[in-house]
Amino acid sequence: MYDSHHHPLIVQSDLAVLLDESKPNAQAAREKLVQFAETVKRAGSVHTFKITALTLWNAAAAGMAAEDVIQCLKQFGRYELPFQAEASIKRLMGRYGRLSLISEAGKLYLQGEPEVLGQLAGHASVGSFVKHRENPDRWELEAGCRGSFKQELTRLGYPVIDRAGFHLGEELQVQLRGQTLGNRHFSLRDYQREAVDRFYQEEAVHGGCGVVVLPCGAGKTVVGIAALARLGRATLILTSNNTSVRQWRDELLDKTTLTSEEIGQYGGALKQVRPVTIATYQILTHRKSKDSAFSHMKLFSERDWGLIIYDEVHLLPAPVFRMTAELQATRRLGLTATLVREDGCAEDVYSLIGPKQYDMQWKTAEAGSYIASVSCTEIRVPLTKEKEQQYHEATARSKLRLAAENPGKIPVVRELLQTHADKPTLIIGQYLNQLHELAHELQAPLLTGEIPQHERQVLYERFKAGEIKVLIVSKVANFAVDLPDASVAIQLSGSFGSRQEEAQRIGRLLRPKQGDNSAWFYSLVTERTKETEFAVKRQVFMLEQGYPYDRRSSGIDPSSGWEAVNR
């Protein structure tokens, strides 16, 4: 008899893969699957994944072969692997490594088997990049098209390995402290060293560009710093906000032999361009008015950078992609916790920053105790009868807000606070009205954008010291890097459909914990409203990382008042 327990996957011929979470082997299958597929959605216990050209090429870049993918699908698949699916995987993955860009005597060439180049010749868009079809297996390309040509080839479904090399850039004397100085010792974790090794690849020619994917709290900054130290060249670090700029500077001072005179901050009042310069994406894309030029893009050429680090590469804005297309001879490292982009520019990350060089799943980091073990629970809260009436009469616009501000959530929060009474807890919400109300009800401090920076610091300190157990925060929490560690987070309401937001918020909980290393994330969602749909979308990313959400009802009867909860 066929034992479906060991076969939790259903593979469709269009390369959609369904994972039945209720099967005992589901976790093992998921761990394999996420190496070459991305999560699309979840309905009940069935998770939908999609294998795409990009997910296959990234897997190939990380060392997987088509046979490994097929073997996994056969091992865990409930039915015979559809012929078309197998053929597509072989075809797409087989294209990886067939084309390469090389540089000789200052000229740029595309190399590949005549058959593959022949297929390319059929695409009109390719012609404008080709200067001279020198040989059936080697074309000379127009100068300066290295980035845009790779973009176009990726779009057409032909990945190309870039072996055209990199220029070195200005030399920089720098070492990691752990290796040279005994007094302030720190050493790379094994996986961080491995990530840097894969990026660097001294012998192989296709190192020097690409993306390292690590969960929040696993030390991406350290990987960037180690890469910088390994190369020993002037480095431009781009990141998402000013808090993060300061963090990079502090970490560089702490972990390397660089002095503060060698590190420049470019943003706000400071416009320092130094051997290591840290800037935000925002200042690069800043414009005086809608149709004036970018005034800070010149930073890319103000020094002879040997390395550009793109922190949070999933947030990289389009104009920076355009600059990056022209800077393909500069080594570059992308750092992120997720390659998922809301704007669908994952292809540009692949072709312009580079393939995924290293990846560690959150669950793996958790097993190694590098980050805390988080359990995620979605709690469905009903509306009261009157509110439900209001909801149905409301315009589409105000519906979401009514659902998000469901007062029924407040007693659920109280209950959760009781359950985790001794743990430092963050309550995170989207609407200031709601947060003010809750702050009043709970007599807990509230942190919003209106609170000046120095007062924020005071709140952080008191929370860190344990004087405050519960802190209510607005969207400031999304990017405030210096917000202290918590063990419990309650999401009262989230913004519509952003996968990143959910991940950021859970990231708050990931720093390893004393004792059993556990943390809890609760997402409060109003039943039978639009909010449940958005919640599903936000959770996709966490599912991809192997964090299943428990789902439960608040168990409160809205017509009987809320007292029942505080028994």
Add this chain to the structure above:
DNA sequence: CACGACGAAA
């Protein structure tokens, strides 16, 4: 000059 306040942008 060092600030804080303000509007614009994404």
Add this chain to the structure above:
DNA sequence: AGGAGTTCGTCGTG
């Protein structure tokens, strides 16, 4: 599809 937050540059004030 909307609200909150951040950051830039400018302008006014002490």
